[in-house]
Amino acid sequence: MRNIPIALAGGVATLAAGAAGAQELNLICSADVVVCERLVTEFEASHDIAVNMVRLSSGETYAKIRAEARNPQTDLWWGGTGDPHLQAAADGLTAEYQSPMLEELQDWAVRQAEISDYRTVGVYSGALGWGYNTEIFEEKGLTPPQCWADLLNPELAGEIQIADPNSSGTAYTALATLVQIMGEDEAFEYLRALDANVSQYTKSGSAPVKAAARGETGLGIVFMHDAVAQAEEGFPIEVVAPCEGTGYEIGSMSLIEGAQNPDEAEVFYDWVLGADVQSIMPEAGSFQIPSNVNATPPEAAPDLSEITLIDYDFAQYGSTERRTELLARWDDEVGGVGVE
Amino acid sequence: MIRDDRRLDFMLLLGAAGLVVLPWYRIRGGFFGFGWLGDWLSDDRLWPGLAQLFPDRWWLWPIPLLLLAALALRLTLPPSRRGRGLVLIGAAGLGWMLVEGLSVGLRGWNWGLLEATFGEVEGQQAYGAGAIVTALAFAGLIAAGLAERGALKGDAFVIGAIGLLVLLVATFVLYPIVSMFTGAFQDYDGSFTAEGVAKNIGDPNIWGLGCLTGGRCGVAWRTFTLAICTATGTTLLGLAFALVATRTRVPFKKGLRLLTVLPIITPPFVIGLALTLMLGRAGFVTTFIEDTTGWTLGRWLYGLPGIWIAQMLSFTPIAFLVLIGVVEGVSPSMEEASQTMRAGRWRTFRKVSLPLMAPGLANAFLIGFIESMADFGNPLVLGGSGGVLSTEIFFAVVGAQHDPARAAVLATVLLGFTLSAFLAQRLWLGRRNFATVSGKGDGGRPALLPRRVAWPVGVVVALWAAFTLFVYGLILFGGFVQTWGLDHSFTLEHYARAFSVDLSDGIAWTGVAWKSFWTTMEIALIAAPLTAAVGLLTAWLIVRQRFPGRGIFEFALMMSFAIPGTVIGISYVMAFNLPPIQMTGTAAILIFCFVFRNMPVGVRGGVAAMSQLDPSLDEASLTLGASSPRTLRRVILPLLRPAILAALVYSFVRAITSISAVIFLVSAKYNMATAYIVGLVENGEYGIAIAYSSVLILVMIAVIGGFQLLVGDRQLRRREARAAAARRTEEVPA
Structure with missing residues (x-):
């Protein structure tokens, strides 16, 4: 036991070794x-x-x-x-x-x-979009959504996942994209309607499509390259670029x-x-x-020339004030609970 | 008296070595690289403290002067009269080192006011070996002085140990926490603001009680409920396993122990993933049940039920490790006395055995509660939308919101819960006496369990063991298939990519996992014995020594355990990135983080085991003339073998499997296995992640076996061995 001080002192200076x-x-x-x-x-x-x-x-x-x-x-x-x-x-x-x-x-x-x-x-x-599980859609006889508006279809109740914008940059990009496509008030109205279909707001940005790949959910809103990666692995995932246009990172x-x-x-x-x-x-x-x-x-990779890209304003939506404001409003009006 | 002088001489020599020989400041290449020896004279950055005085670092002057003053006391006064002086000198030395270390930074004064008063000065690096040794010498002077004054029966070892631990706990537990809380009141640019805290403190997302009226509860209450459920569950299951292992004639007891150890040596995420594959919406068990019964189970796993199951799998073994020592330690003679007085086996069990296990049960419950609160990996995978406090803190720091004030408020809530649990446990156990292992003759074998307990306990243990085995089979399987959950054709590709070795030109570790693997092993093997040593020394001080501030000391220790890893990680980076102590980017910061984060388990285990040892044992040893270190080594430690083993195993395993703190402390040069695996999991590379985890599990089993051999079993009673020997001889003639 007497060696403890010496051992500890050793530990203090230990191992910062390296190729100087x-x-x-x-x-x-x-x-x-x-x-x-x-x-x-x-x-x-x-x-x-x-x-x-x-x-x-x-x-x-x-x-x-x-x-x-x-x-x-x-x-x-x-x-x-x-x-x-x-x-x-x-x-x-x-x-x-x-x-x-x-x-x-x-x-x-x-x-x-x-x-x-x-x-x-x-x-x-990479552009924002979604990937859906073809097996689940076939089994339930659902029409694959091609536009942001299609995601509000009540048939999709509980089948959609998207990340929580408080924790994920992907989901924040989605939020900012919708605001830029629709205008702020309309975008939040849309998100409140979408909330009825969302089963879970995940923490990590790419988690929704991984859940979709393994059949845990029907559809995940993610960056399209994440969805492509799952499809390339061999999972039954079909990648969609929304028809109204989409944002990108x-x-x-x-x-x-x-x-x-x-x-x-x-x-x-x-x-x-x-x-x-x-x-x-x-x-x-x-x-x-x-x-x-x-x-x-x-x-x-999804061909960018076939995707309608919006003119994403990185300066405005990347700023701290705008971000804090949008996230606070999202917390108040949408809340990230899901329907589980 | 000669002993006093010799002790003081040693401390003075230590101080001289620190001041005159060793480099005073931190060496970038690392002290133990010893690359500095060659340039020791020529490079002024490597000079010892005394030489550093002479360019112009005048603020170091008090240090040699104080050491000289101590030398003067040593030469002029007898031990009985110099104690007070030595204490003052030691305290002044430590105090001055603290002040100058915090005042003069890399580029001169840290505060404008000082610069205005004293003029510009040259900056200084962080403390190096010389400064640390000198600081230890000052601490030693305090201990020697107090001992000469007769404090704590004049036992310098005890005083020195207490002093050292106080110093370490203050540096590695309190200092980072304080820097984190100051962070809560800082704006983006560092100016003071209370707005963030005020906004978060009453947030209904934290405190809402909506679930009582059919809505949704705040994250604080969700976490609390989960922790209570997990703590209760793990304590009961852990007790069941401990009882089966010690008090039944079930075969395969060794295998049972191994099985209970499995879940704690599993890297995070893996259990969560396996559960998803089994019980998730598309899991094969769920599909099977849905197909056969026609029910729709859906996504019930995500949220509290899923986290609870995963935590039960993960933490039951820790409860088992705490309880097994206690269950073994309950003296059979008490039970025999009860049975002699005609109590039945059931009554004996209920009225004698169980109450004697109370400290173990309380400790296991407390650890389960805290572990559940601080757990990060399982809620991340299975948490659903809600999350628990620890994940919320993580995302408050690293998520898109970057809100340190919210993190600090949530951390405070978490800390409030864990510390209340700790206090409640203290209150409940109180000052009752649970000592049953004494020097007095003690005989008998532990009584077998009464039948009405043995059956249900056995069934529960068997079911849980089967479940655990199944989950692990699934995990092992995942490493050998192309894509887990999709393409189950056999492949060794994942293992090859992670652990390939090229032998054509000597041994070249070509696999992607080797680098983080070796770093992890090195750090875990250094951290484990340190953790066990510090933890048990602390336990011994807390249980056996009476010193002022003992309660606060114990409390401060538990804090580092009660704080979630994310907060520890961030606070360590903030506290140890600048002089006086700079450790970021080294292995040392990881080691210290592990030692002080995992030590509380060693302390709890040690306290529980030690409260069963009758103090008359140490007293006998001391009366017979042994010193207190000798008593500790020859009497207490051998009786604490299960506790030592538990502490060693726990800290080793934790150093390998913990994640939330580690993510901030790893650096490009020192990357840890878990941080690497999490990266793999995040990107869906389950195959390699699982292959890597499986290898880690095997390595940990091997090392734990090694620890077991090294530490050995404790021999409490001779009778048991003799009885076993007798049984063997009976069997042979037949």
């Missing part, structure tokens, strides 16, 4: 873990930089870099929906950087950089302000925006649209 001197990069990746690992492997094969990667959801990452703001432990944040990136940019948590690769990017990716004063940039995008990337390895981070930043790199993403099971103009989009 060698080039390294601390990366937080907020996309699918398979994609993250693929990127790191490819990068390490072509560069002499050791990458320490951890996968955290974008909300977790935002909370972490915010808590670490005065002494950042992360250099680069790749992937994850754009809103937390914009919020981090607005809070000054991320650093300004104009990559030479910007010229090769799609307009929406560059616009993401412009509205954030070049503190973040778009790396991929811009998966983003940001350099952390005050990072310990800013140079290495910039190397990765430029590299990952390249067309070759973005073209290998579908091999890792990612079905989003790449941001580099020259990259080949995945075959299974």
Whole structure:
């Protein structure tokens, strides 16, 4: 027992060991873990930089870099929906950087950089839609909904799932999209009507379509690439793009302000925006649209030219005040209880 | 008197080493890498404290001066007269280190007022090995001084242990919690605001009682109901398992123990997933029932019923581990006395055995209650729309709303519930005496269960065991099929991707899981013995020593357990990211988090087991001239073997399976298995997630077996062994 103090003192200073001197990069990746690992492997094969990667959801990452703001432990944040990136940019948590690769990017990716004063940039995008379970629809003799309005059909009572916008960026995008399509009051009226059909407001954004894939619910409102991923796995999921038009997310990337390895981070930043790199993403099971103009989009991905995209106002709906206001109204009028 | 001098000399030497030899500040490459030894003289960042004085860090001067003052006392005064001085010097040293550490940050003064008064200064790094050793030396001076003054019978070991624990609890439990609560009153830019707290504190979503009138209750009441149900259920089931394991002649007892251990070594989410596949709307059991009976069961699993079942599976084993030591410890001689006086077996059981198990039952209930409140993985998968407090806190922090004030309010509610449960338990047990293991001759085998108890208990245990086995079979199965729930053709692909090894060029760990796997093992193996040691030492102090502030001390300890992991995680990041103590991005922060989060279970188990040990045992040892460390080592510890094992196993397993705190504390370099698995589950990669979990489960079983061998069984009574030997000899001739 006498050794306890010594052992504890040891623990205090323990294990901060590491390769001092060698080039390294601390990366937080907020996309699918398979994609993250693929990127790191490819990068390490072509560069002499050791990458320490951890996968955290974008909300977790935002909370972490915010808590670490005065002494950042992360250099680069790749992937994850754009809103937390914009919020981090607005809070000054991320650093300004104009990559030479910007010229090769799609307009929406560059616009993401412009509205954030070049503190973040778009790396991929995906449109909102839903996936339904064909077996359940057939068995119950339901007509597959093609438009937002069809979702109000009383036949679908208890068959729809969508995430809670308080916890999920996906569901917040859906809320903001509906507000932009219909106008705020009408959108909340719609959501109150939809509430009668929603069995559960899940916590995670992609959970609804995973539940639909396994037959736990009939239909899940999610980003279409999440639905495609389930269909590609072989589940009986059919992907739908709403006829009235739909919103989209811009998966983003940001350099952390005050990072310990800013140079290495910039190397990765430029590299990952390249067309070759973005073209290998579908091999890792990612079905989003790449941001580099020259990259080949995945075959299974929904063709953006066939989808009516709205002119999503990221500056307005990404701002803290607008978000707080919409979420408060959602809490009051819809409430997230479901009909279970 | 010579002993006093020797003790003081040791503390002074320790202080000198900290000040003159070891690097004072934190080394980025890590102290135990020993890469710093080469540059020790040339690099001024590696200089010891004394050398740091001379560029211009004048605020360190009081530290060598105080140590010199202690040396002067040592040389001039006898032990009887210097105690008070030593206490003052030690306290002043610790106090000064705290003040200067918090005042001077990385880039100079932390507060504008100080800069205006004293002018600009150079910044300083976080404390390193030298500073920590010196701080320990100051703490040692206080202990030595108090001992020389005769406090606690002049026992320096006891005083030192108490001092050290107080220091650690203040740093790793209270400090982070305080920084979290200050966060509740801060706006986005850090300025003071009470608006967020005021808005959340009366929120009907938290406190609503609508369910009494057919509506929906607030999250606080839902969580409370769930916790009561889980605590009751796990305590009863745990007791049933403990009784069957010790007091029946059921075969396969070893297997039974293994089975009860299974659920706690299961990483989060996995049980929830398996239950979904079985009992969800499209689960095969649900489908079977719907097909045969024509009922529509639907989605009953999502919400409180589902979480309750998953929690019963997860936490019954913890109740079992707490209760088995207590049930074994109930002295058979009491029961024999009762039976000699003509009480039947049932009456004996009800009036003697059960009441003697009361501390164990109360502890098991308390742990079940707190575990249920703090549980995160199960509610996340099975929670339905409502959620419980712990998930609500998580999403208040990381969700789209980013509302730290709401998180703090919810955390306070959660803390209120758990602390009330703790107080209620204290009140109920009170000062009653449950000691039955004493030095006096003690004989007999534990009585078998009365038949009217044995039958129902046996049936319940058998059913639950079958259910657990089935769930685990399902999980194991999930790792070997192409896509769980869809394509059930056999494959080894998931294991290959996670754990492949390339032997062509030495051993290369090519699987994706290896990195987080080795980190997890390393951290868990360091954390487990530390947790057990700290926990049992604390239990011994609480039960056996009378010192002022004991109640508060015990209370502060329970707090770290009662706070949900999410809050701990965030508060650790906030508290330990800047000097004076900087640990983010290292393995140390994970280890400390595990030690102080899991220690309360060691403490509860130790307290329960120790309240059964008659104090006359220690007194006898002390009277015969053994020192208190020796008494602890030779008398108490051997009698506490089940408690030690429980603490070791629990902390090891928890370090591997806990998730909510870990998610914030993992860094790119130190990633943990659970954080990795959660990422897989979130993205629907169930195959690899389950393959990884299955391997973790097997590894944990192996390590737990190793602990069991290492710690050994306690020998309470000779009779049992002899009787068993006698039985064996009887069998042989036949």
